[in-house]
Amino acid sequence: MHPRSLLRSATLALAVSLTLGTPSAFALGKTTPSAATEAAVQRKPVAQGLYELAFSPKQNAVFVASSGGFGDAAGPAQVLRLNPDTLAVEARIPLERKGFGVVLDDAGDRLYVGNTVDTSVTVVDTAANKAIGTVQLMEKVVGKDGKAAYTHDLRELVVDAPNHRLYVTGHSGDGSVLFVVDTQTLKVINTIPGLGNAKAPGLALDAKGKRVYTSNLLAEVVTVGTDSGKVEQRFKVGAEQPMNIALDPAGKRLFVTDQGSEMIRKYQVSSSGFTSSHPGQRVLVLDRTSGKELASIATDAGPLGILLDAQRKRLYVTNRDGGSVTAYNSDTYTQVASYAVPTHPNSLALDARRNVLYVTVKNGDKDAKGSEESVARIALD
Numbered sequence: 001m002h003p004r005s006l007l008r009s010a011t012l013a014l015a016v017s018l019t020l021g022t023p024s025a026f027a028l029g030k031t032t033p034s035a036a037t038e039a040a041v042q043r044k045p046v047a048q049g050l051y052e053l054a055f056s057p058k059q060n061a062v063f064v065a066s067s068g069g070f071g072d073a074a075g076p077a078q079v080l081r082l083n084p085d086t087l088a089v090e091a092r093i094p095l096e097r098k099g100f101g102v103v104l105d106d107a108g109d110r111l112y113v114g115n116t117v118d119t120s121v122t123v124v125d126t127a128a129n130k131a132i133g134t135v136q137l138m139e140k141v142v143g144k145d146g147k148a149a150y151t152h153d154l155r156e157l158v159v160d161a162p163n164h165r166l167y168v169t170g171h172s173g174d175g176s177v178l179f180v181v182d183t184q185t186l187k188v189i190n191t192i193p194g195l196g197n198a199k200a201p202g203l204a205l206d207a208k209g210k211r212v213y214t215s216n217l218l219a220e221v222v223t224v225g226t227d228s229g230k231v232e233q234r235f236k237v238g239a240e241q242p243m244n245i246a247l248d249p250a251g252k253r254l255f256v257t258d259q260g261s262e263m264i265r266k267y268q269v270s271s272s273g274f275t276s277s278h279p280g281q282r283v284l285v286l287d288r289t290s291g292k293e294l295a296s297i298a299t300d301a302g303p304l305g306i307l308l309d310a311q312r313k314r315l316y317v318t319n320r321d322g323g324s325v326t327a328y329n330s331d332t333y334t335q336v337a338s339y340a341v342p343t344h345p346n347s348l349a350l351d352a353r354r355n356v357l358y359v360t361v362k363n364g365d366k367d368a369k370g371s372e373e374s375v376a377r378i379a380l381d
Helices: 003-013 035-039 262-272
Strands: 041-047 050-056 061-066 078-082 089-094 102-105 110-115 120-125 130-136 153-160 165-171 177-182 187-192 203-206 211-216 220-225 230-236 242-247 253-258 282-287 293-298 303-309 314-319 324-329 335-340 344-351 356-362 373-379
Touching (some): 035 335, 041 078, 050 356, 061 102, 102 153, 130 187, 165 203, 203 242, 211 242, 242 303, 253 303, 282 303, 303 344, 314 344
Parallel strands (some): 050 344
Antiparallel strands (some): 061 078, 110 120, 165 177, 177 187, 242 253, 253 282, 282 293, 314 324, 344 356
16 A cells, blocks of 8 residues: 555544654553443444544533545534533534544634545534534645645644634645644644654644644654744654643643554554554653653553543543553553443543543444444543
8 A cells, every 4th residue: 555545544544533662660550441430431323433522611512523434325524512411412513524633612612623634624613503614724736647636634633712823733744744724814824844754643732831742653742833833842752653642731741642553553664664663552651841751651452542631630541442441640650440432432522520521432343334433421430
C-alpha cells in the first residue's frame, strides 16, 4: 500500500475521530473489571461511524459526530444530540460532509466538526441544533496522475474561545501543518508548517501559556507558539506512537498515549524506515518544557483517547484493542478502575459536575456491516 493510502486508513481507523525509550518509572498491572464497575456502565447504539463527542453543561447534552460510515451501507453524516442520562437521541443535525473530530465552545453555542476527508470544518449551532457554516482549510491540488485531491487530511481540533481561534492539525507524509482559523470570520488566517513529515495525531492547547502541543509519528512532541505562529520547540520522546495528549493545567506535565499499533508500525517503517524498539501500550508522562520522561504507565492494548480530570486527580484512557477504559490516579499513576466497553472504545468526554464519562465505542470485524455504533455512559466513583 502506498504510504499516503496507509496514512489515510490509519487516520480513519483510529478516530480521525492514528525512538529509544528510557526505563519506566512506573509499571502497572492490569485490573479485571469488578461487578461494581460493570454496573456503572450503560450503553446505547445510536448511529453508524461514530467518532468524537463532547458534553455540553450549558445545553445539558452530549454531541457526537457520526460520519455515517463508508460504502453502500453508509448512513447519513450527522451530529447527534443525546440525552446525557438515557443516551436517547434528542436531535439529528444533518451534515453535508462526513464528521470525525469535534471540539466544543460551550459559551458560544458552537461545535466545530472536522471533515477529515474534505479537509474542512463544519460549524454547528448547539442551541439551534443546525449547521451554520463550513470552513475550507485548503483547496485540492492536481497531482502527477492528473487527479485533484487534498494534500492533507485532518484529525484533532482545539479551540481558544476567548481569543477567537480554532486550531486543527493537517496530516501529510510530506509535512504536517497546523491550521489556524478565526472563529469570528470563519476564515483560515495561518497555516503553520513544521509538525513533521508524518502523521501528527496529538493536539493540546495551553491558552494561558500561548502554546499548542502536537505529537507526530517520528516520536516527537512539537510546540507551536500561538503568538509567534511558528514552531518554537521540538523534542524526541520515548513514545514510538504518540497519539492523543492531555495537558496538566496546573503544572508542566503532558500525558501521551503510546499506542503500539501494528498498522501504524507498518506505516512508520514504509514511510521513514523506522525501527521499533518498544511495544507501546502505555501512557507516557512527560515534562512539556524538556520532553523528559517522568513516568510510564502500562495500559490495556491499543491506548488511544486520553482525558485528565485534574480536580479529581483522575486520568482516563480508552484502550481500543483491549475493549476497556482504564482510570488512574494522576498523581501516583496507579490504576484505580477498569471499565469493559467492547469492542473498540474510541473517544472521551466528561461531565465534571456529575462525574460521568461518555465514550464512543466502535464496532469490530465481527459486527454486522452497517450496524450502529454505540455511546457508553460511565458513572464514575
